Amino acid sequence: MIEAHEEKDVAIEQRFEPKAKDIDDEISWAQINVDVLRSLERPRPLYWIIFFASLALFMWGGYCEVYQYNTGLGVADLDNPQVWGLYIATFIFWIGMSHSGTLLSAILLIMHADWRKPIYRFAEAMTTFSLMTAGLFVLVHLGRVWQFYYVVAYPSERWAWPNFSSPLVWDATAIGSYLTTSVIFLFFGMIPDLAICRDNATGFRRTFYRVLSMGWRGTDRQWSNFRVTYLTLACLLIPLAVSVHSIVATDFAVSQQPGWHTTSFPPYFVAGALYSGCAAIITLFIVLRYTFRFEHYMTIPILEKLCKLTFAISMVWTYLNLIEYAAVWYGTDPVAKQTLIFRATGTYAGWWWAMNILGSVVPFTLTWKRLRTNIPIMLVVSLLLNLGMWIERFMIVTPTFAHGYYPWTWTQGWWPNWVQVGIILGSFGWFNMLFMLFCKIFPSVSMYEVKEMVYHRREARKSLSSMRPSTDP
Amino acid sequence: MSLDNLSSNWSKLRTRRPQPDQYQEAPYKWAMVIDLDACTGCNACTTACYAENNLPVVGKERFSKGQAMHWLRIERYWGEGTESTQEFPEQGAQFLPMMCQQCEAAPCEIVCPVGATHHTPDGLNSQVYNRCIGSRYCSANCPYKVRYFNWFNYPESAWPSPLELQLNPDVTVRSKGVMEKCTFCVQRLTEAKSRARTEKRLVKDGEVLTACAQACPTSAIHFGNLADSSSAVAKMWKAQQVELSADKQKKDEEREKDEALGKTDEALRGYRILEDLRTYPSVVYLERIRSSEA
Amino acid sequence: MKKKSYILALFADFHEATKTLAALRESSIPGFRMRDVTLKSPIDHPECAEELGSRPVYIQIFSLLGAVLGSSLIFLGISSAQANFLRQPRGFFPIVPIPPNMVITYELFILGSVFFTITACLIMWRIHRVKTNLYDVQISLDKIGILVEAEPQAIARLREIFTLHHALEISESD
Numbered sequence: 001m002i003e004a005h006e007e008k009d010v011a012i013e014q015r016f017e018p019k020a021k022d023i024d025d026e027i028s029w030a031q032i033n034v035d036v037l038r039s040l041e042r043p044r045p046l047y048w049i050i051f052f053a054s055l056a057l058f059m060w061g062g063y064c065e066v067y068q069y070n071t072g073l074g075v076a077d078l079d080n081p082q083v084w085g086l087y088i089a090t091f092i093f094w095i096g097m098s099h100s101g102t103l104l105s106a107i108l109l110i111m112h113a114d115w116r117k118p119i120y121r122f123a124e125a126m127t128t129f130s131l132m133t134a135g136l137f138v139l140v141h142l143g144r145v146w147q148f149y150y151v152v153a154y155p156s157e158r159w160a161w162p163n164f165s166s167p168l169v170w171d172a173t174a175i176g177s178y179l180t181t182s183v184i185f186l187f188f189g190m191i192p193d194l195a196i197c198r199d200n201a202t203g204f205r206r207t208f209y210r211v212l213s214m215g216w217r218g219t220d221r222q223w224s225n226f227r228v229t230y231l232t233l234a235c236l237l238i239p240l241a242v243s244v245h246s247i248v249a250t251d252f253a254v255s256q257q258p259g260w261h262t263t264s265f266p267p268y269f270v271a272g273a274l275y276s277g278c279a280a281i282i283t284l285f286i287v288l289r290y291t292f293r294f295e296h297y298m299t300i301p302i303l304e305k306l307c308k309l310t311f312a313i314s315m316v317w318t319y320l321n322l323i324e325y326a327a328v329w330y331g332t333d334p335v336a337k338q339t340l341i342f343r344a345t346g347t348y349a350g351w352w353w354a355m356n357i358l359g360s361v362v363p364f365t366l367t368w369k370r371l372r373t374n375i376p377i378m379l380v381v382s383l384l385l386n387l388g389m390w391i392e393r394f395m396i397v398t399p400t401f402a403h404g405y406y407p408w409t410w411t412q413g414w415w416p417n418w419v420q421v422g423i424i425l426g427s428f429g430w431f432n433m434l435f436m437l438f439c440k441i442f443p444s445v446s447m448y449e450v451k452e453m454v455y456h457r458r459e460a461r462k463s464l465s466s467m468r469p470s471t472d473p
Numbered sequence: 474m475s476l477d478n479l480s481s482n483w484s485k486l487r488t489r490r491p492q493p494d495q496y497q498e499a500p501y502k503w504a505m506v507i508d509l510d511a512c513t514g515c516n517a518c519t520t521a522c523y524a525e526n527n528l529p530v531v532g533k534e535r536f537s538k539g540q541a542m543h544w545l546r547i548e549r550y551w552g553e554g555t556e557s558t559q560e561f562p563e564q565g566a567q568f569l570p571m572m573c574q575q576c577e578a579a580p581c582e583i584v585c586p587v588g589a590t591h592h593t594p595d596g597l598n599s600q601v602y603n604r605c606i607g608s609r610y611c612s613a614n615c616p617y618k619v620r621y622f623n624w625f626n627y628p629e630s631a632w633p634s635p636l637e638l639q640l641n642p643d644v645t646v647r648s649k650g651v652m653e654k655c656t657f658c659v660q661r662l663t664e665a666k667s668r669a670r671t672e673k674r675l676v677k678d679g680e681v682l683t684a685c686a687q688a689c690p691t692s693a694i695h696f697g698n699l700a701d702s703s704s705a706v707a708k709m710w711k712a713q714q715v716e717l718s719a720d721k722q723k724k725d726e727e728r729e730k731d732e733a734l735g736k737t738d739e740a741l742r743g744y745r746i747l748e749d750l751r752t753y754p755s756v757v758y759l760e761r762i763r764s765s766e767a
Numbered sequence: 768m769k770k771k772s773y774i775l776a777l778f779a780d781f782h783e784a785t786k787t788l789a790a791l792r793e794s795s796i797p798g799f800r801m802r803d804v805t806l807k808s809p810i811d812h813p814e815c816a817e818e819l820g821s822r823p824v825y826i827q828i829f830s831l832l833g834a835v836l837g838s839s840l841i842f843l844g845i846s847s848a849q850a851n852f853l854r855q856p857r858g859f860f861p862i863v864p865i866p867p868n869m870v871i872t873y874e875l876f877i878l879g880s881v882f883f884t885i886t887a888c889l890i891m892w893r894i895h896r897v898k899t900n901l902y903d904v905q906i907s908l909d910k911i912g913i914l915v916e917a918e919p920q921a922i923a924r925l926r927e928i929f930t931l932h933h934a935l936e937i938s939e940s941d
Contacts, residue, residue: 029809029909072649073607074624079539081618083609143607143622143650150587150606153845159852160588160604164845165860165867168586168610173871177878184885192809192907199904214889218906219914220806220816221895227811228826229888233881236830240877247870255614256580256750401613405747408548408571409618411539451909452810476843479850479863486850486863578859591855598858752858 020301022115023450025457027296032454036445037200039292043440047291054432061426064419065140073143077417081401081409086420087141088251089393090427093276094134095175095248096269096389098182100277101127102241105185106234114456115305117449118297121193122288122435123281124186125444129434131179133427138172140423167251174244181240185233191216191226192448245273252396258336259343259400262327268320275317275359276389278310282382284435286375288444297445300373307366307378310385314363321359335405342403343395347412351391352399358388490592491577491718491753496700500675501595501666502717502755503657504699505686506709506743507570509761511693512547514568518685518694519545522572525658525684527644529631540624544655545572545685567761570685570694572655573598573619574746574754577717581611581620589652595666596699596755597657607650616747620654623647657696658683678704699755710757713743720751770941771803772919773899776929777910777936781808781815784911787932788818791915794928798921805897807912815911829887830880837879842872901940910935 068075078085101123108116139145151172153161162169195216198209216222246266253265262268285306289298328336343352365371365381372378402411438444479486496502522528522545529542549566575598582590582598589604590611612620626649632640640646643660647653665681678697686696697706699717710717714724724741742760745753778784784806792801801820808815816822849863856862897914906912915925922939929937 033908072623072625074535074540077538078622078624080541080612080621082539083612083622141608143609143652144605145650147606150604153848160855161848161852163583163585163588163855163857164849164871165583165857165864166586166610167584168608170867170870170874172586173874177874180878181881184881188885188888196809196907199907215892215896217897217902218807218809218912219895219897220808220819221822222892223808223811224813224816224822224824225826225888225891225895227813228824229884232827232830232884236877236880236884240874243870243873243877251610255584256616257614404618405616405750406618407550408546408569414539448810455810475851476847479843479847482850483863487861487865489859489861490856491858576858580858582857583860588853588855591857 020299021457022301022305023118023299023453023457024296025454025461027454029451029454032297032447032450033196033200035294035296036443036447036450037197039294039444040197040440040442047436047440051433051436054429054436057429058426058433059429061423061429064422064426068140068419068423069145073141075417076419077415079411079414081404082398082411082414084141084397084401086394086416086424087137089397090390090424091134091137091141092248092269092393092396093390094130094137094427094431095245096273096276096393097280097386098127098130098134098178098277099241099245099270099273100281101125101130101182102237103274103277104281105189106237106241109231109234110238114453115302117453118294118299118445119281119285119302119306120449121190121442121446122284122439122444123277124182124189125435125438125442126277126280126284128179128182128186129431129438131175131182132434133431134175135179136427136430138175167247167254170247171251174240174247178240178244181233181237185237187212188226188233189230189446190442192218193443193446196447197443242270245270257400257404258333259328259339259403260396261333261336262324264320264324264327268317268324271313271317271320272389272392275310275313276386278306278313279382279385279389282306282310282378283386286379286382288439290375292439292444294445297450303375303378304369304372307372310382311363311366314359314366314385318360321356339400339403343399346399347402347414348395348399352395355388355391355395358384359392362388493716493718495577495718496596499594499596499700501662501698502700503575503596503662504697504706504710504717504755504757505657505683506695506706506713506757506759508693508695508759509567509569510742510759510763511691512568512570512689512761513691513693514547514549514566515690516547517688517690518570519543519547521684521688522655524639525641525644525661526656527640527646529627531625531627531631535624542621542623542627542653544619544621544653545570546619547571569758571617571619571746572685572756573657574617574752574756575655575657577753577755578751580614580616580750580752584610584614586610595662597659597662598654599659600652600654600656602645602647602651602653605651607652609652611652616750616752620652622652623649625649675701678706709743713741713757713759715743715745715757717755718753720748720753722748770919771916772922772939772941773901773914773916774922774925774929774937774939775807775901775903775912775914776934777903777905777912778932778934779910781812781911783932783934784808784913785815785818787913787929787934788815790928790932791913791925792818792820794924796917796921796924798919799915799917799925803916805914805916807902807906807914809907809909809911824891826884826887826891829883833883834876834880836883838872838876840879841875842868845871899940901938903936903938905936 076085104116104120104123139148142148151162151169191213194209194213198206198213201209249265249269252260253262285298285303288294325340328340362381362384402414526544528544531541548569548571551566579598582592586608587604587606589601591599593599609622612622628646628648661681665676669676678701683696686694695706697704699707699710701707715722743757744760745757791804804819806816806819845868846863854862903912917925926937
C-alpha cells in the first residue's frame with residue numbers, strides 16, 4: 001500500500017514542470033564579471049557598420065537643420081496655422097521614451113522587484129540619451145535658435161527674465177532637472193560596477209575608471225551610505241519623472257484650443273510615455289541579448305514580465321485615450337467634438353486609426369505566452385507599439401491646428417516635408433550613436449545587482465530546501 | 474530682488490486682469506469698431522497695412538502654402554452649404570476684416586516662454602521683436618490665428634532695390650524667426666501721444682487713425698480711445714451695449730429671451746468674435762444686415 | 768597616536784565573514800577597536816555588516832535640507848523677479864501667479880534635494896574613508912574582505928582568528 005502511494009507521488013512529480021526561473025541562481029559571481037566585461041571588449045565589424053550608419057543618419061539630419069537654420073523655418077513647409085509640425089511631436093516622443101528607465105530603475109526598485117536588476121542599466125542609459133535627443137528638438141524648432149538662452153533665468157542687464165507662467169519655461173526647468181537627476185542616478189548606480197571595470201582594466205582605461213569610481217572599495221560604510229542615497233534618489237526621481245511629462249502635457253492642456261483643453265492630458269501623456277518606453281526597452285533588450293550574448297541574464301522569463309508590464313500600461317493608456325474621447329463626445333464644447341470627428345474622418349484619419357489599432361489592439365499579442373516568448377515577434381511588436389506612440393504624438397499636435405476654433409483657419413492637406421523627416425531621422429541616428437557608445441564604455445548589465453539577485457535567490461532556495469521535510473525514511 | 478516690495482505690494486501683484494472699470498482712470502484704451510455692413514471687401518485696408526508696417530509680399534507660391542504675412546486679412550464667407558445660382562459664383566460673399574483683437578486676457582501673452590508679448594498700459598497687446606526666439610507658442614494659443622511668423626528672411630528678398638525706399642522708417646523691418654502681428658499702428662499712436670504730451674493735453678478723438686481705418690473708403694473701420702467716453706468708438710460700444718471686461722454681455726442673455734418671444738432688435742448688432750473663450754477682445758464687429766445679393 | 772598597521776583577510780562567503788566578525792567582537796585583544804574594522808564586499812549585505820555595530824547613516828537629513836532650501840529659495844527668487852524686474856502685465860494672470868510659480872518650485876524642490884543628497888553621500892564617503900591602499904581586486908569579483916586597523920602587537924592575534932575561520936588570503940601593510 002505504501003509503495004503504491006509513492007508511485008503516485010513520483011508520477012505527480014514527473015508531470016509537474018518547474019516554473020522557469022528569472023535567472024539561474026547557480027551562476028557564480030566570477031562568471032557574471034566575465035560575461036559582462038566581455039561586452040566591453042573591442043567591437044566586431046558589425047558594430048562599426050551600424051555606428052557609422054547612425055552617424056550618417058545624424059549628419060543628414062544635421063544638414064537639414066543647417067539648411068533650415070540658414071534659410072528659415074519656412075523650408076519645413078510650416079505655415080499659419082500649422083506652426084509646430086513634427087518637431088514638437090517628436091520632442092514629446094523622445095521625452096516619453098525616457099520615462100521607462102525611471103520606471104524600471106526607480107519604481108521597481110521601491111517595489112523590490114528584483115527581476116529588473118539585469119535590465120535596468122541600459123534602460124536608465126536610454127532615459128538619459130532620450131532626454132538629450134529631446135533637448136535637440138527644443139533647439140531645432142525655435143525660430144531664432146541662437147537666442148535660446150533667453151529661456152534661462154540668467155543675470156540680465158535688461159532686467160528681463162523668462163515668463164514663468166509659460167509651460168515652455170516649466171518644460172525647460174523640468175527637463176533640465178530630470179536630465180541632471182537622471183545622469184546623476186545613472187552614474188551613481190554605476191559606481192560599484194565602475195570599480196569592477198577599474199580592477200580589470202589596464203592603461204588609460206584604468207585611469208578613466210579609477211577617476212569615475214570615486215574611490216570605491218566596497219566597504220560597509222560605502223555600501224550603507226550608497227544604499228540610502230540610491231533609495232532616496234529613486235524616491236525623488238519618481239515624482240520628478242511624473243511631473244516632467246505632466247508639464248510637457250500642460251504645453252497643450254493650458255491652451256484653450258479644441259482637442260487640447262483636457263484635464264486628462266497629464267496622466268494620458270505619462271501613461272503614453274511609460275508605454276513607449278517599455279516598448280523601447282523590449283526592443284533594446286532583444287538587441288542587447290543577441291549582440292552581447294546575455295542570454296543568462298536577459299532571460300525569457302524577464303522578457304515575459306516586461307511584456308506583461310507593457311500590456312498593463314497599454315491598457316491604462318487605452319483607458320485614458322478612450323476617456324478623452326468620451327469626455328469630448330458627451331461634453332458641451334461642440335468645436336472639440338468636431339475636432340475629434342475630424343481626427344477620425346478627416347485628412348489624418350488613416351493615421352488616427354493606425355494609432356488606435358497599434359496602441360490598443362496590437363498589445364494583445366503580449367497576452368499569449370507563445371507570442372510573448374518568441375523573440376523575433378516581440379522585436380516587431382515592440383517597434384510597432386513605438387510607431388503607434390509616435391503617431392499618437394503627431395495626432396495630438398497636427399489635427400488641432402488643422403481644425404481650431406476659427407473656421408477661416410481650417411486647413412485640410414498639411415503634411416510635413418523632407419526637411420522635417422530628415423531632422424527626425426537624424427535624431428534617431430544621434431540617439432543610436434550615444435547608446436552604442438555607452439554600451440561599449442560602460443557595463444550595460446549591472447554586475448553588482450545581478451550578483452545580489454543571484455545570491456539572494458540562492459540563499460532563499462537553500463533555506464527553503466532545508467525547511468522541507470526530509471524524504472529519508 | 475527686494476522682498477519688501479514683494480510683500481508690501483502683494484495684493485496689487487496678485488490682481489488678475491481684466492478688471493471691470495480697469496480703464497476708468499487710464500488716459501487711453503485703444504479699441505475698434507468694424508461695420509461689416511459697410512465693408513465691401515476691397516482690401517484697401519490690407520494694402521494700407523502692408524505699406525504702413527513694412528509687411529513683405531511673399532509671392533503666390535508661399536501665399537498658397539499659407540505663409541502669407543498679412544496682419545489684416547479680409548476673410549470671405551458664403552453661407553454654409555449654399556450653392557450660388559448667380560452668374561459669378563463668388564458674388565455674395567460676406568467680408569470680415571480680421572486682425573489682432575488686442576485681447577484684454579490674451580491667450581498669447583501668458584505662454585510666450587521669454588516674455589516677448591505683454592499688455593501695455595494703453596490696452597494694446599505688444600510684441601517685442603528683439604526678445605522673440607520664435608517658439609510660436611503664442612500663435613498656437615491664439616484662437617483667431619492672427620499672429621504671423623517670419624518663415625524666411627524677408628529683408629534680403631522682399632524689397633529689391635529701389636523698393637526699400639518705400640519702407641516706413643518708424644517701423645522695424647523684421648528678420649526671420651520672429652513673430653509679428655497687428656499693433657494698431659502703435660508707431661502712429663506713439664507719435665500722436667508724444668505730440669499731445671508736449672502740448673499738455675490728451676490725444677483728441679479722430680486725431681490719430683490706424684492705417685486701415687484711414688484707408689477704408691466706406692468708413693467701415695472706426696478706431697478710437699475707449700477710455701474717452703466722448704469718442705466715437707466709446708459711444709458705439711455703449712450703444713451696442715458691449716462691455717470690455719464681460720465675457721457674456723447682458724444684451725445677449727436678454728436677446729436669447731427675446732428671440733424665444735419672436736422679438737429681434739436689428740439695431741443691437743455689435744458682437745465680439747469668440748467672446749465665450751474669454752479673451753475679452755478690443756474689437757467690436759457690427760453684424761451685416763444687408764442681403765447677400767447686394 | 769600609536770602607529771597602526773593594517774591586515775586584510777579574504778573569505779569565500781558571508782557566513783564565514785559573519786562568524787569572523789562575531790569572533791572579533793567577542794575577543795578581547797588589546798590594540799584594536801570594533802570601530803576600526805571594515806567589511807569589504809562585492810554586494811551590499813546589511814545583516815553581515817550589523818556585526819560591526821551601529822553605524823548610522825545621516826544622508827536623509829541633507830535631503831530634507833536640500834528640499835526645503837531649494838523650494839523656498841526658488842519661490843522667493845521667482846516671485847521677487849516677477850515683482851521687481853521689468854513688470855510685464857499679462858492677460859488673465861496676475862503679475863505674481865501662484866500656480867506657475869508652484870510648478871517651478873516643485874521641480875527645484877526635487878533638484879535641490881538630489882544635489883544635497885549626492886553631496887552628502889560623497890562627503891560621508893570621504894570622511895569615512897580607510898586610509899590605506901590595502902585592497903584586493905578579488906573583492907570586486909567574489910570574495911569578502913575584512914580589513915582591520917590595529918596596533919602591530921594585535922596583528923598576530925588577529926591573524927590567528929582569521930586562519931581559524933578559513934580565511935583564503937591574508938595580507939598586511941603598514
